[in-house]
Amino acid sequence: MTRKTLFITGASTGIGAEAARKAVAAGWNVALFARSKDKLDALADELEADHARALPGDVTDFEELQTAIDTAAEHFGGLDAVFANAGRGLGTAGVEKGDPDEWRIMLDLNVNGLLYTIKAAYPHLQQAKGHAVLTGSVAGKINLPGSIYGASKWFVQGFAGNLSEEMREWGGRCTVICPGMVDTPFFDEAKPDKLKPEDIANAVVYALEQPRRADVREMVVMPTG
Numbered sequence: 348m349t350r351k352t353l354f355i356t357g358a359s360t361g362i363g364a365e366a367a368r369k370a371v372a373a374g375w376n377v378a379l380f381a382r383s384k385d386k387l388d389a390l391a392d393e394l395e396a397d398h399a400r401a402l403p404g405d406v407t408d409f410e411e412l413q414t415a416i417d418t419a420a421e422h423f424g425g426l427d428a429v430f431a432n433a434g435r436g437l438g439t440a441g442v443e444k445g446d447p448d449e450w451r452i453m454l455d456l457n458v459n460g461l462l463y464t465i466k467a468a469y470p471h472l473q474q475a476k477g478h479a480v481l482t483g484s485v486a487g488k489i490n491l492p493g494s495i496y497g498a499s500k501w502f503v504q505g506f507a508g509n510l511s512e513e514m515r516e517w518g519g520r521c522t523v524i525c526p527g528m529v530d531t532p533f534f535d536e537a538k539p540d541k542l543k544p545e546d547i548a549n550a551v552v553y554a555l556e557q558p559r560r561a562d563v564r565e566m567v568v569m570p571t572g
Contacts, residue, residue, distance in 0.1 A: 350398065352424075352428070353430060354378040354430070356464050358380055360383075360531070361544045364386075365545045376423045378416075378419030379401050381403065400422055416429075425475055427472075427477045429468040429472065431461050431464040434457045437449055450495050457496075461481065481510075483500050483524060483525040485525050485527045486500045487502075504523060524547060525567045526567075527567075528542065528570060540570070541570045553566075
């Protein structure tokens with residue numbers, strides 16, 4: 348059986364790294380993209396060598412991303428899915444005390460990085476009638492006082508729905524995964540009673556593994572704690 352290939356942004360830690368582990372275990376090849384070369388190399392070494400490729404780069408640099416995605420497609424003989432997972436939050440919440448420079452950096456990653464990922468992968472996904480999975484958030488489905496981060500995830504939520512309609516025209520699928528609070532390096536302090544990265548990784552693989560007739564548009568995963 349020929350393995351399909353998944354390209355993952357933000358793959359060096361947390362949800363991205365766990366998604367890579369779960370995908371390889373489910374029979375996928377994975378291309379790992381993030382800025383940290385050392386962490387990507389270590390993860391690629393941990394996974395089966397024939398089924399993982401480390402491709403360091405910056406998701407806000409379209410040319411770097413395009414080169415990495417094309418390299419992955421050439422290396423594995425195609426690209427079947429992309430997991431647009433890279434994102435970040437803010438050190439100071441709200442408008443009153445918020446830092447506009449920090450907003451710009453976050454929005455470049457959470458919005459432009461997502462758009463660049465889909466744009467670079469799009470022709471490969473079209474060829475494969477493939478699947479785009481986006482990391483959204485429950486923060487993009489509810490109103491939080493002055494949350495600029497939440498607003499960036501509202502963009503992800505809206506774009507995912509629009510992308511689903513565009514991709515279905517040629518047989519592709521799009522899923523947005525909306526986690527509640529997850530215990531990842533995203534937070535400065537550990538959140539031991541919250542979701543674990545592997546919980547979200549399981550959701551990603553579930554969406555990818557559905558039969559062609561089933562289009563899982565959205566998944567919300569909340570902690571019970």
